[in-house]
Structures are given as structure tokens and as C-alpha cells.
Amino acid sequence: MRMTTIHAQAERKRQDRSVCRAEKRLCRARMLRVRGLIHPTSAVCATTDTARGEKRLPSEQNQASLKSSGRPLGECRLKWCQRPPERVPALVKTEAGYGLSRATGEIMKLRHLKAFIAAAFVVTVAVPVAAQGLDKVKACFIYLGPIADGGWTYQHHRGAEAAKAGLGNRVEIVWKENVSEDASAEVAIEEFANSGCDIVFTTSFGFMDATNAVAGRHPDVKFEHATGFKREFPNVSTYNARFYEGRAVQGLIAGRMTRTNKIGYIASFPIPEVLAGINAFYVNAKKVNPDVELTVVWAFTWFDPDVEREAAKSLIDAGVDVIAAHTDSTSTLEEAAKTGGAVIGFGQASDMTEFKPSPRVSAIINNWGPYYFRRINELLNGTYAQADSEEGIGSGVVLIGQITEEVPNSVKAEAEALRDAIGAGTTSPFVGPLNKQDGTPWLADGEVAPIGDILGMNFFVEGIEGDIPQ
Numbered sequence: 001m002r003m004t005t006i007h008a009q010a011e012r013k014r015q016d017r018s019v020c021r022a023e024k025r026l027c028r029a030r031m032l033r034v035r036g037l038i039h040p041t042s043a044v045c046a047t048t049d050t051a052r053g054e055k056r057l058p059s060e061q062n063q064a065s066l067k068s069s070g071r072p073l074g075e076c077r078l079k080w081c082q083r084p085p086e087r088v089p090a091l092v093k094t095e096a097g098y099g100l101s102r103a104t105g106e107i108m109k110l111r112h113l114k115a116f117i118a119a120a121f122v123v124t125v126a127v128p129v130a131a132q133g134l135d136k137v138k139a140c141f142i143y144l145g146p147i148a149d150g151g152w153t154y155q156h157h158r159g160a161e162a163a164k165a166g167l168g169n170r171v172e173i174v175w176k177e178n179v180s181e182d183a184s185a186e187v188a189i190e191e192f193a194n195s196g197c198d199i200v201f202t203t204s205f206g207f208m209d210a211t212n213a214v215a216g217r218h219p220d221v222k223f224e225h226a227t228g229f230k231r232e233f234p235n236v237s238t239y240n241a242r243f244y245e246g247r248a249v250q251g252l253i254a255g256r257m258t259r260t261n262k263i264g265y266i267a268s269f270p271i272p273e274v275l276a277g278i279n280a281f282y283v284n285a286k287k288v289n290p291d292v293e294l295t296v297v298w299a300f301t302w303f304d305p306d307v308e309r310e311a312a313k314s315l316i317d318a319g320v321d322v323i324a325a326h327t328d329s330t331s332t333l334e335e336a337a338k339t340g341g342a343v344i345g346f347g348q349a350s351d352m353t354e355f356k357p358s359p360r361v362s363a364i365i366n367n368w369g370p371y372y373f374r375r376i377n378e379l380l381n382g383t384y385a386q387a388d389s390e391e392g393i394g395s396g397v398v399l400i401g402q403i404t405e406e407v408p409n410s411v412k413a414e415a416e417a418l419r420d421a422i423g424a425g426t427t428s429p430f431v432g433p434l435n436k437q438d439g440t441p442w443l444a445d446g447e448v449a450p451i452g453d454i455l456g457m458n459f460f461v462e463g464i465e466g467d468i469p470q
Helices: 002-031 059-067 113-117 152-170 183-193 205-217 243-257 272-288 305-317 331-337 369-381 409-424 451-455
Strands: 098-101 106-109 137-142 171-176 199-202 222-226 236-241 262-267 293-298 322-325 344-349 360-366 388-391 398-400 441-443
Touching: 137 152, 137 183, 137 369, 152 171, 152 344, 152 360, 152 369, 171 183, 183 199, 183 205, 199 205, 199 369, 205 222, 205 236, 236 369, 243 272, 243 322, 243 344, 243 360, 243 398, 243 409, 262 272, 262 305, 272 293, 272 451, 293 305, 305 322, 305 331, 322 331, 331 344, 398 409
Parallel strands: 137 171, 137 199, 199 222, 222 236, 236 388, 262 293, 262 322, 322 344, 344 360
Antiparallel strands: 098 106, 360 398
């Protein structure tokens, strides 16, 4: 009996060693198809039954198996599986040599940390997260509204199509429309991350937290969030446009063109991007028309044609004859068109040419195509790095739509001169002296607003009435 027991123990040890070798071989084979670091439950490290060649269960079932009938692999169980050596691994942001697997809530030591250190370095502006180019990129886009909204989403989609046209069959674009800024956003982004997307562009401010949450679970996928500021993981970048530069040009036109000295602004949400636009519009209108008054209506939506329409009506009823909007539909111009030329406005995010020559007398055009082309191309050629991009008129990300014949030539020339000066960097939408709404000094005479003040703007300038909603 004693000899039988010894032989049985030896046989079990031999089987365990075989299981361990089988696990390692399976992991290596799978890693030929998977980029980056992955948790073993998403590879093959699950139970002894799995290692012996039985049908592999999905990750969730593997976890359940480990907790119930399956026997853990003990010392043979792999902590991490590493990509093949010809690819430089993407580093997961960790502290004190630990990596966090959000899918399981487990904290595991990086067993091969030394191998990664040689490939890692830190820079202050961008952190490289791709070291080798891809043969083809699947670029995926999350849209707040429909691509037929005629404004914000429409222009993002045009940018995606422009990138596709420029890169040809080396890029595939996929998109989801009408994604709300709530829990459903994280679901939609997660679906893209699991569907083979190499890069996911999330194109609205309210997608910020959802983008970072999903990015933490998918370190091998790149995420780009529009108009946000959180980059909680190395695979998250942010991009924005200096819309306020275009608002300055619109403000000049509004100040010159108003007959009632009442101009209006339909605002979406009280965030720095919107507040900077309101202030730039008013400051540059006031420069050319000291008698101008601004009324701000808060819509508390990015895209709701009915709400936007009612906001425009309320401004028109109050005697406003020039309206700018930081919302996405064409409803504001539709209402202005009903006044028979008494009220004018501007295209928002896209040109909205169907309302030319009036009421649409110019437009801010968000030209996302060059940015999307550049970022996708960087993935293709292996130069992609984490970044925070913010561009404006000078780089062509913000365009000023044609100023129509409804605007006198002298005003058109003045507006175009301001556009060109902002683009060249010889002036700014915010040049002192300027005070905050409560009268406290902001900018001294001739002082230009620091970019940090603009990106973090949380106040109205002096002269604008009304409170900022909290």
C-alpha cells in the first residue's frame, strides 16, 4: 500500500508538470493572436481540465469554474502572458510593481517587469503607447447624436470619412449613433473595445468617465476623447478645438450687425468650453459696439431640436436679432429664417449652407478630418503616442465659414482680419483690460489670457448679466 501511494503521488506530480507545460504552450499559442498584456483568464490559464484539452470556457465561466469544481493550477498557474518578443509591450500604469486587472479586481505582481523597463521612458508632453505599426486599423467612433444632425455629429462623421478616404483600405471605420451620456455610453464603448477596434474615438464631453473606465480594462486598445481632460491611463488621449476663437469672429459680426443692440447665445452646459465661447462672443462684440447687451439661454442639452427651437423663440421674442448657439441642430437657424431677415445667426460645428445667405451669415466649422487622419496614420506607422491636443484657426481645425453678402464688405473685411490675426497668433480673443463679472481684475491692459485660464474658465466677464448654473 505504501509503494502504491508513493507511485500515485509521483504520477500526480508528473501530471501537474505536464499540465503546467500544456498551459504555457497554450498561452504562447494564443499570444500570437493577442497584443499587449492580458489577464490569464482571458487567455487559457483557468483549470486543470482546460489545460488537458477540454473545450475552453469564456472568461466569466473560467472564474466560476475556479470557484467551484475546477482545481487551480497552483504554482503552474501563469500570472501574466507576455506578447511575442518582436513587439514592444505596452506598459500598464502601475504603482510599486503591481498591475491592476479591472476585469477581475485582482492585483498581481508583474513577473517580468525588468524586461519592460528597457522599453519604457517618460516624457512630459506625450507617452508612447505604440511601438510598431499596424497593417490595418479598425477605427471606431461613438457619436452623441445622429450623423444627419447637420452639426456636431455630422462634422465628426465627415472627419472620419475624410480619414478613410485619405488612408484607403488600410483603415476600416465603424460607428454608433445616438449614444446617450449616461450608463449606456460605457456599454457602447465596451462593445467596441471587445469587437476588435484598434482605436475608439468618443466624441462628446459626457463620455469622459465612461471612456476612461473602459480604457482601464483594455490596455491594448487606444482611446481618444473629444473635449475632455481626463487621461487616467496611458492608452487614453484627449483632443479639443479652440471653438472660442471662432466665437470671437462671430461676436465681431454680431456687434456690427445688430440693429437692436441685443444679441443672444444658446448655451448647452456650464463647462469651460461653453463659458469660453460665451465670453469670447461678448468681449469681441463689445469691442466694436459698446452698447451691445447679451442674453444667455441655457438649454442643458447638446442635441434636442425642440428645446433648441424654444430657446431661439424666447430670444427672438425678447428683441434679440443676432443669435449664436453652442448646440448641435439647425433649429436656431430654422427659427431665425421665419423672421424674414429680421434675425441672423451662424452655422454651428458645420457650415449649414442650406441657410445661406441669410439667416446664416457665417459659421464655425469643426474640421476634424486632419486630426483623425493623423492619429490613425500614426497607429499605422508606429509613431502613435498618448497626447492632449488642442488646436484652432491657425492649424485649420477651426474654420470660419464663408461670410455672405448679407454682411457689408467693411464688416466682412474686419472679421476676416480678426480671423487671420488669431490664426497667426498676433492677437487673441481675450486681450485686456478685462474684468470678471464681479468686477475683479482678470487681464491688465494689453495682457493676453493664459491658455490655462481659458481651458478652466468658470466665470463670466464683466458686462454679462445672469448667473452661471451650478
